[in-house]
Amino acid sequence: MSTVVLMSLVKEYQCPHCNAPMDVNPEDAIFNCRSCGQAVLSDGSEFKDHYVLRNTLNRTKIHEIIKGFIKKKGFMRGIKGYKITNITPTLTPFWVVTSDAYTHFVGYLRYTETKTRTVGTGKNRRTVTDHVTVYRPIDQEIREKRADVLLGRRGSSIYGYSKVKDIVRSEFSTAVPFEHDHLIATDKEFDYLSTEITLDAANQLGKTVVFDNHRARAQKACTKVFDCATQITYSGTYFVHAPVWQVEYEFKGETYRVAILGSSGRIILGEIPVTTTFRMIFLTLTVLAIGAAGVVSYFFGQSAVYVPIIAGIVAAVIGFFTLKNTFKPKSVVD
Ligand SMILES: [Zn+2]
Numbered sequence: 001m002s003t004v005v006l007m008s009l010v011k012e013y014q015c016p017h018c019n020a021p022m023d024v025n026p027e028d029a030i031f032n033c034r035s036c037g038q039a040v041l042s043d044g045s046e047f048k049d050h051y052v053l054r055n056t057l058n059r060t061k062i063h064e065i066i067k068g069f070i071k072k073k074g075f076m077r078g079i080k081g082y083k084i085t086n087i088t089p090t091l092t093p094f095w096v097v098t099s100d101a102y103t104h105f106v107g108y109l110r111y112t113e114t115k116t117r118t119v120g121t122g123k124n125r126r127t128v129t130d131h132v133t134v135y136r137p138i139d140q141e142i143r144e145k146r147a148d149v150l151l152g153r154r155g156s157s158i159y160g161y162s163k164v165k166d167i168v169r170s171e172f173s174t175a176v177p178f179e180h181d182h183l184i185a186t187d188k189e190f191d192y193l194s195t196e197i198t199l200d201a202a203n204q205l206g207k208t209v210v211f212d213n214h215r216a217r218a219q220k221a222c223t224k225v226f227d228c229a230t231q232i233t234y235s236g237t238y239f240v241h242a243p244v245w246q247v248e249y250e251f252k253g254e255t256y257r258v259a260i261l262g263s264s265g266r267i268i269l270g271e272i273p274v275t276t277t278f279r280m281i282f283l284t285l286t287v288l289a290i291g292a293a294g295v296v297s298y299f300f301g302q303s304a305v306y307v308p309i310i311a312g313i314v315a316a317v318i319g320f321f322t323l324k325n326t327f328k329p330k331s332v333v334d
Contacts, residue, residue, distance in 0.1 A: 013044065015035065017033060017036050017038035017040075017046060018035050020033055020035035020036070025194070027196055028042075028196065029152075029194070029198040029199070029201075030093075030195050032050075033180075037181070037183070041199065047199070049237065049239060050177070050178040050238075051175040051176065051177055051239070051241070052176060052177075052178045052242075053171055053240065053241070053261070055089070055186075055190070055243035056262065056263060056264075057262045059087060061265070062084075062260065063084060065265060065267070066249060070082060077272065077275045077277055078275055078278075079272070082250065083250045083251075084250075085249060086248035087246075087248075088247075089191070089245050089246075090244050091190045091241040091242070091243055091244075092153075092158060092164070092241065092242050092243075092244045093240075094165070094168050094239075094241075095150045095152055095206070095239060096149050096238045097150065097202060097203060097206030097207075097234070098146065098148075098234070099145075099146050099206070099210065099232045099233060099235055100144075100145055100146075100233045101146050101210045101214065101230065101231070101232050101233075102141070102231045103143075103214040103217075103218065103231075104140075104227075105138070105139075105142075105214075105222070105225055105227065106138065106139050106228075107137075107221075107224050107226050108136060108226075109135075109223050110136075110224075111134055111223075112133055113131070113133075114129060114132075115129070116129050142217060142218075145235075147172055148210065149168045149172070150197065150205050150206065150209075151165065151197075152194070152197050153196055153197075158244070158259075159246055159269065160244075160268040163268050164259070164261065164268045167266060168242050171242075171263055171264060172240065175238070178241065187243070192241075195239065199237060210230065243262030244261060244262065245260040245261075247259070247260065251273050252273070254329060254330075256270075256330055257271050269333075273330055274328055274329060274330055274331055282321075286319055289318045290318070293311035293312065297311050
């Protein structure tokens with residue numbers, strides 16, 4: 001029975017470009033022909049706008065980048081003797097929805113204006129301060145070219161995925177048409193991930209992102225928005241693969257992760273150990289701060305009652321951050 005259900009899910013495919021038979025994963029919304037690399041939509045038609053950010057890294061460079069990362073971000077932490085235990089290069093799928101977006105919004109902004117004026121004459125001359133609540137009508141437009149980036153996978157199994165979107169947006173202009181031969185020749189160690197999100201779903205998601213973004217900007221400009229209307233004209237939806245190197249390194253028995261974008265070598269996100277050295281420095285600073293607060297209270301406590309209160313708050317805030325940094329095993333940096 002289950003065999004019958006499975007059989008109906010797997011469709012027979014033939015590449016529309018080179019006619020080679022294609023193996024397809026029913027989870028994927030875009031397939032790539034293993035013979036010629038052509039991207040094919042789930043209805044069997046060719047998809048032209050498949051791009052890639054070209055990888056420029058190799059394992060040797062990854063080791064150098066990790067070394068630099070630990071040297072720079074691990075300052076004062078005494079991280080010596082770490083070991084890279086795993087390097088996984090992945091071609092990560094993104095949709096880039098480009099559009100011309102236009103929004104017209106109407107509302108008002110309420111604020112308080114403080115004005116001083118002089119009244120009276122001679123000996124009765126004095127300054128009066130008035131607080132006036134102002135209601136300013138707002139009628140504005142947002143007009144922009146957008147490139148909204150969406151991860152082509154459901155879920156968040158890819159480390160640093162929420163941050164990589166912004167980097168892909170900034171590097172999208174350097175993307176080149178997907179080169180199957182280049183991938184086979186030089187980047188064959190890459191795990192190739194296709195998209196689970198269809199072209200239509202990507203456009204829908206892209207639309208929601210634009211609506212939400214413009215609505216949020218209108219709400220920021222107004223105390224109350226009366227009307228907000230958005231029009232979107234799509235200028236192209238691109239399927240873009242970005243080379244992401246997932247790295248794991250070990251330090252004192254714990255594993256830490258770093259994600260690096262293979263096109264520019266930028267660190268997307270990385271974890272750094274919170275070491276004993278680092279905790280000691282934090283604790284010392286806290287003791288000094290609390291001590292300083294005590295001294296300040298002793299000398300100024302009688303003349304100004306608020307001084308010990310402020311000193312207490314400062315000491316509590318520093319103490320809180322110390323506790324936070326003392327017990328957590330790692331910090332996340334980019
Ligand atoms: Zn083909």
